Amino acid sequence: MIQFENVTKVYPTQKRPALNNVSIDVQKGEFVFLVGPSGSGKSTFLRLILKEEKPTKGRVHVAGKDLSRLSNWKVPHLRRRIGCVFQDFRLLPNKNVYENVAFALEVIGKPRRFIRKVVPEVVELVGLEGKGDRMPSELSGGEQQRVAIARAFVNRPQILLADEPTGNIDPATSIGIMKVLDRINRTGTTVVMATHDAAIVDSMRKRVIELEDGEVIRDQSRGVYGQAY
Numbered sequence: 001m002i003q004f005e006n007v008t009k010v011y012p013t014q015k016r017p018a019l020n021n022v023s024i025d026v027q028k029g030e031f032v033f034l035v036g037p038s039g040s041g042k043s044t045f046l047r048l049i050l051k052e053e054k055p056t057k058g059r060v061h062v063a064g065k066d067l068s069r070l071s072n073w074k075v076p077h078l079r080r081r082i083g084c085v086f087q088d089f090r091l092l093p094n095k096n097v098y099e100n101v102a103f104a105l106e107v108i109g110k111p112r113r114f115i116r117k118v119v120p121e122v123v124e125l126v127g128l129e130g131k132g133d134r135m136p137s138e139l140s141g142g143e144q145q146r147v148a149i150a151r152a153f154v155n156r157p158q159i160l161l162a163d164e165p166t167g168n169i170d171p172a173t174s175i176g177i178m179k180v181l182d183r184i185n186r187t188g189t190t191v192v193m194a195t196h197d198a199a200i201v202d203s204m205r206k207r208v209i210e211l212e213d214g215e216v217i218r219d220q221s222r223g224v225y226g227q228a229y
């Protein structure tokens, strides 16, 4: 589903590569944690998947497509197949829960009948049934992140990228967020989550890819946050 082949990324203003000769294969339906210190290249890895950045060397394949051969006008189509969740939720403050989720479908031209059917389903999937008419300001941080996940998933993307999704949420609430991501993963969606949250990584026992200075220093199935010797 996601394949990095000897990928090196050097930003124009930098001498050191943000990613250095990274080769990684993520299969359809996998759940992968991306860990490593600040500046190790996690966000760069996610940006390359979205074709927000191009590799300096090497190739990135996503959903069977070689991104170097994907013309610019096809990039929005690629991004529709990838849901994104961020640390800071990024909800529209003037729209309620239902409208925030529906908006993701409206902008890609889905019919109103379809939107009316699927939005409540996804709102329920993330555990927010009965809260569809709340504004983001009337929700806890954990609930806001659930809305953001619903919005990312409502179009049933093949891949969900999450960049520090529990970064602004307390540990107890984070467990609920991880249950939602796990539920989404069980529908067959490939999940890649960048995180500094050791407790979450240790509790999930999923594949862990560790970056340091842009290099993969560990790729462990059913892994933990820190190196387990």
Ligand SMILES: Nc1ncnc2c1ncn2[C@@H]1O[C@H](COP(=O)(O)OP(=O)(O)OP(=O)(O)O)[C@@H](O)[C@H]1O
Pocket (backbone or CB within 6 Å): 011, 012, 013, 014, 017, 018, 036, 037, 038, 039, 040, 041, 042, 043, 044, 045
């Ligand atoms: N747009 C950019 N221009 C120049 N250098 C950049 C840019 N984005 C990232 N970098 C550099 O590339 C390296 C990797 O950064 P990246 O953001 O991928 O790390 P990260 O692991 O996601 O860090 P964090 O955990 O803090 O989010 C860092 O040295 C960073 O300063």
